[in-house]
Amino acid sequence: xxxxxxxxxxxxxxxxxxxxxxxxxxxxxxxxxxxxxxxxxxxxxxxxxxxxxxxxxxxxxxxxxxxxxxxxxxxxxxxxxxxxxxxxxxxxxxxxxxxxxxxxxxxxxxxxxxxxxxxxxxxxxxxxxxxxxxxx
Numbered sequence: 273x274x275x276x277x278x279x280x281x282x283x284x285x286x287x288x289x290x291x292x293x294x295x296x297x298x299x300x301x302x303x304x305x306x307x308x309x310x311x312x313x314x315x316x317x318x319x320x321x322x323x324x325x326x327x328x329x330x331x332x333x334x335x336x337x338x339x340x341x342x343x344x345x346x347x348x349x350x351x352x353x354x355x356x357x358x359x360x361x362x363x364x365x366x367x368x369x370x371x372x373x374x375x376x377x378x379x380x381x382x383x384x385x386x387x388x389x390x391x392x393x394x395x396x397x398x399x400x401x402x403x404x405x406x407x408x
Contacts, residue, residue: 275318275402279339304406306364311337313364316357317387317405321398323354324380330354358383365405 287300304313311319315337322333330351334343344350355376361383362369373379390407391400 275314275398279315279337281339311353313405314402316364317384317401318398319351319354320357320361320380321384321387321401324358324377324382325384325397354380 284302284305289298289300290296291298299307301307306313306316309316319333319337322328322336323330328336329349331349333354334351338351357364358376358380361367361379362371365383365387367383367386371379371382373382384401387401387404388397389400390404392403393400395403
């Protein structure tokens with residue numbers, strides 16, 4: 273996976289384990305996947321960076337990161353996932369719980385900066401956020 277590659281759908285193998293004492297089921301997925309989300313953490317980081325830091329519209333961020341071309345007929349210019357991901361960013365990326373910003377987009381900008389800081393310093397910012405998303 274590379275941030276400059278065309279968006280594509282893929283499959284992952286998830287292992288499930290059932291606790292023999294309580295019966296709880298635990299699902300194990302590869303590093304970089306978020307629980308119950310369709311997109312990888314790297315893709316989410318890239319979308320938040322495009323929207324929050326580079327000022328792209330939600331539609332532009334979606335075209336750059338999502339392989340799905342079927343959009344909602346009521347709001348084709350919006351992508352509600354950006355706001356949901358931004359609000360969950362502390363848990364998704366294991367960030368400090370003290371993140372605050374006046375708007376959700378400003379918060380996405382702060383998240384993008386933190387993810388860029390995690391990435392390798394010898395790469396462009398988009399690559400750094402993409403790779404920094406999987407590091408904790």
